[in-house]
Amino acid sequence: EIVMTQSPATLSVSPGERATLFCRASQSVSSDLAWYQQKPGQAPRLLIYGASTRATGIPARFSGSGSGTEFTLTISSLQSEDFAVYYCQQYNHWPPGTFGGGTKVEIK
């Protein structure tokens, strides 16, 4: 089973600053990587799939990059509504669609 490792576990960022989140796969998953956002008490929301394609309605400040085993989610200028937990998920070796442990983006 592919293991997905996200770093850092917590990221403290000021509003308006850039945030960079990392996701590493234990073996290559090509570009079959999705990112989800989850706010407290809410269901997750798909942000990015195919490593870099934004889902419908996702603002352009969210961007994804990477392939193989190393992936990045960048939020160019953090808005108040972006403080949340972010999860990556690989779907190249599916099933199972393994998720990373999450990165919490908190207000600095």
Place this chain on the structure above:
Amino acid sequence: EVQLVESGGGLAQPGGSLRLSCAASGLTFSNYGMSWVRQAPGKGLEWVSAISDHGGSTYYADSVKGRFTISRDDSKNTLYLQMNSLRVEDTAVYYCAKDSPICTVWGQGTLVTVSS
């Protein structure tokens, strides 16, 4: 707008059973694969199960294989998860989601608590 509404969660004893339902609207349900994902209290996401469009293929995480059964009734636009031989570690919020393997739209979740 696609909406997914889960129901059927609650308290069950270890070894017991529950059946979760997910009512879908705003889409041609039969055309889409569907997924179940769970989240234990204070923990991350865990993929549980998926079913193909029209129900021809089903998939399970090792942790639930042989105990859980995913199914769908396209005439009712409803997805199900039959959970048998429940364990304490199955305690979680269970989300249904449109599509697999990528979960494009999620329901609000239903809480399953397994405790004696």
